[in-house]
Amino acid sequence: LAKTTQPISMDSYEGQEVNITCSHNNIATNDYITWYQQFPSQGPRFIIQGYKTKVTNEVASLFIPADRKSSTLSLPRVSLSDTAVYYCLVGDKGSASKIIFGSGTRLSIRP
Amino acid sequence: NAGVTQTPKFRILKIGQSMTLQCAQDMNHNYMYWYRQDPGMGLKLIYYSVGAGITDKGEVPNGYNVSRSTTEDFPLRLELAAPSQTSVYFCASSDYDRVTGYTFGSGTRLTVV
Numbered sequence: 001l002a003k004t005t006q007p008i009s010m011d012s013y014e015g016q017e018v019n020i021t022c023s024h025n026n027i028a029t030n031d032y033i034t035w036y037q038q039f040p041s042q043g044p045r046f047i048i049q050g051y052k053t054k055v056t057n058e059v060a061s062l063f064i065p066a067d068r069k070s071s072t073l074s075l076p077r078v079s080l081s082d083t084a085v086y087y088c089l090v091g092d093k094g095s096a097s098k099i100i101f102g103s104g105t106r107l108s109i110r111p
Numbered sequence: 112n113a114g115v116t117q118t119p120k121f122r123i124l125k126i127g128q129s130m131t132l133q134c135a136q137d138m139n140h141n142y143m144y145w146y147r148q149d150p151g152m153g154l155k156l157i158y159y160s161v162g163a164g165i166t167d168k169g170e171v172p173n174g175y176n177v178s179r180s181t182t183e184d185f186p187l188r189l190e191l192a193a194p195s196q197t198s199v200y201f202c203a204s205s206d207y208d209r210v211t212g213y214t215f216g217s218g219t220r221l222t223v224v
Binding site for chain 2: 034036041042043044045046049087099100101102103104
C-alpha cells in the first residue's frame with residue numbers, strides 16, 4: 001500500500017497561492033494521485049486527480065514530478081472558504097481496498 | 112440528481128443496541144464504500160463492494176456487517192453497539208476507474224452511550 005505524508009496544518013492569507021505537498025515514496029506504477037477537500041460536518045469532495053506532470057481544472061492544479069514520489073496541490077488566490085482539510089490519496093483506480101485516507105492537511109485561511 | 116444519500120443524519124444508541132445505516136446512490140456506480148471518521152482523524156475504510164452481491168472487508172470491519180443486494184443500496188449494520196463505534200460514518204460510491212473520484216454522502220453522526 002502506498003502511504004502518504006502531508007503537513008498536519010498550514011496557514012495562509014486571502015488572495016495568496018497555497019501549495020500543499022504530499023510525499024508518496026512507494027507509489028506503484030498503476031497508482032494515481034487524487035486530492036480531496038473536506039469541510040466540517042461534510043463528506044470529502046473530489047478536487048483533482050493525476051498520474052504525471054501537471055493537471056489543471058477550474059479550482060486547482062496538481063504538479064507531479066517525473067519520479068512521482070511526491071505531488072503538490074496548488075490553490076490559486078485562496079479565500080476564507082478554502083479553509084478545510086485536504087487529503088492526498090494514492091491508489092490503483094481499479095482496486096477499492098487499496099485507497100487509504102491519511103490524516104490530511106488542515107488549511108486555515110486568514111483575512 | 113441526489114448523488115449519495117445517507118440516513119439517518121444523527122442517531123444515539125445505547126450500548127448493546129443494533130441499527131442499520133442506510134446508503135443509496137443514483138449514479139449507477141459499481142463501487143460503494145463505508146468509512147468512519149473519528150474526531151480530528153482521517154477516514155478509515157470499514158467495508159466496500161465492487162458490485163451487487165460482492166462485499167469485502169476494509170481496515171476496520173470488526174463490529175460491522177454489510178450487504179449489497181442491488182447496485183443502488185449498501186446498508187451498514189451495527190450489531191451490539193459499543194462506545195468505540197461512536198463516530199461519523201460516510202458512505203461513498205465511484206465508477207470502476209474513479210475518473211471523477213469518490214462521491215460521498217453527507218454522513219451519519221452516531222453516538223453510543
